[in-house]
Amino acid sequence: MEPVVYTRPVYYYETDRMDCVHHSNYVRWFEESRVHLMDVLGFPFVQLEAAGLVSPVLEVQAQYKTMAHFGETVLVETAIESYTGTRIVFTYTVRDRDTGTLRCQGHTAHCFLNDHGRPVSLKKALPAYHTAILAAMGPEN
Amino acid sequence: MEPVVYTRPVYYYETDRMDCVHHSNYVRWFEESRVHLMDVLGFPFVQLEAAGLVSPVLEVQAQYKTMAHFGETVLVETAIESYTGTRIVFTYTVRDRDTGTLRCQGHTAHCFLNDHGRPVSLKKALPAYHTAILAAMGPEN
Amino acid sequence: MEPVVYTRPVYYYETDRMDCVHHSNYVRWFEESRVHLMDVLGFPFVQLEAAGLVSPVLEVQAQYKTMAHFGETVLVETAIESYTGTRIVFTYTVRDRDTGTLRCQGHTAHCFLNDHGRPVSLKKALPAYHTAILAAMGPEN
C-alpha cells in the first residue's frame, strides 16, 4: 500500500542534553502516525475502542540512523505491512522534512482484545472495520 | 505536619537541550511525591481509586529557582497544606540532595469525584481514609 | 494583543487511567503553543537559542476546569500578557475545538540568560527580536 505521511514538528521537551530528540519519543511518534493513518483510511482507532476493543502493542523495534533536532520537522511514512484479522504490523520511516535525511525506521505489531481481555479477530468482532483495513491495504488483499 | 521526603534521581530522558531537567517534569515529580506521601502516611492513592473514587488536579503552580541536571538526585519535601474533606492542597519543595540548593517550590490542589463524576466529601465517601488524612496532618486537625 | 491559536489533537500516550489527558501534559501544550506563537509572530524560539541565549521558565500556573480525552482536539489560545525586556509572561486558554468547552487556563513567566548563565535584557542582547515582540503586542507597547 501507499504509505500515509504524518507531519510532525519536534517539540522542545522531546530533546535531551545530547541536543537531539530522545530515542523513546520516536516510539510515541510511531503511535501518533498509526493513529493518523487509521483516521485517514477510515478505521479510526477511537472507533475500535468505542466498540469495546483494545489493541495492545506486542512488539516495537526501531533503528536510529541520524538525530532529529529542535527547529526541525519530521515526516513519518506509515504503512500496514501485514494484517491477519488477529494481528497487524505497521512499518514506519521517519525522515527530516527539509532534507529528506532518514532519521529512523521501525515497526510495531499489535493484537486485538475484547472487553474480557480475550484475543479476538476483527473479522468476527468488527467486520466493517476489518473490511476497511483490507481495502486500505490494496487490491491484492 | 512534618513533610515527607521523596528521593529521586534525575533520569536522562527528563533533560532537555538546555542541559537541565525540563520544567514540565517537576509537575510529574510532584505527583510521584504525593503518591509516596499517601503511601507512607496510610491512605494510599491506589486505595482511593480502588474504592471507585478519583482525585483530579484542580490547580498546579510551580516556581523554578535553579536547574537540576543529569547525575544529580533531588529530594522532594511534600506536606498537606490544607484539607477540608472536599479539597486538599499539597505543597512541594524540591532540593538538590547533595548541596541542599533549592530547585523548585510549588503546590497542587485536588478535589474528589465518585464514579458518576460527582464531587464528594471523603468524610462521607471514605471515612477511614478521611480520618487517616487528618491524623497525618497532626493534632491541631 | 490578539491571541494566537494553536491546534492540537490529544495523543493516546497523553491519557492516563482516569481516561483523560494527564495534567502534566497541559504544561507541555503551553510550551508548544508559545513556540508556535513566537514562530508566527516573527521571533522564533529557535532563533533566540541560535543567538546563544536561553529562556528558562520562572513559573508555571495552571487551573484545570474540565477533562480532555483521546479522540478530541484542543485549541490553545496564547497571548503575551507582559514583556519588560528581561521578563515575559504568556497566558494560555485551552478549549475543546468541537464544543468550545474550557479545559484549562494558565500562565508561564520566563527570563533570558546569555551563554554565561547571566540574566540579560533582550533590548540590549537581541534588539531586532525585542522590537518584534513589542510589535506583536500591539500599538500600545
Add this chain to the structure above:
Amino acid sequence: MEPVVYTRPVYYYETDRMDCVHHSNYVRWFEESRVHLMDVLGFPFVQLEAAGLVSPVLEVQAQYKTMAHFGETVLVETAIESYTGTRIVFTYTVRDRDTGTLRCQGHTAHCFLNDHGRPVSLKKALPAYHTAILAAMGPEN
C-alpha cells in the same frame, strides 16, 4: 554476567486509558536500568559524558507480554549481552516484583561518539572505562 536488578514503582502518569503502563515507557525504563547498571558496576554514564563522549542508541527492540499497572512495582534485570569497544548491547527483562510475572523483554544497541560526532572505540578513548566494562562482563571477556 549476572544481571543487575533495578527496582521501579509504576508512576501514575505512565498509565494510559487502557489502564496499564504505556508501551513507550518501557523504553524509558530500559534507559534508567542501564544507567543504574553502569553506576553499580563502576562505569557511570555521567562519567562517559563528562569525558566528552556520548553514547547514542542505535536500536531498541521490546516485546510486551503482560501489562503493568499503577500500584505495582517492576524489577528490571539488565545485563550486557555483548561489547566490542565500539558497540555495546544491553538486554532487559521486566517482571512484576510481587508475582514474578514477565512483563516485557528487550534489548538496546549503542555506539560511542567523540565531541566531533565521530565514532570511537572506548578501548582508545577511555581505557579505564573500557576495562571496567570488560571486568563487569566476567572472566570469559
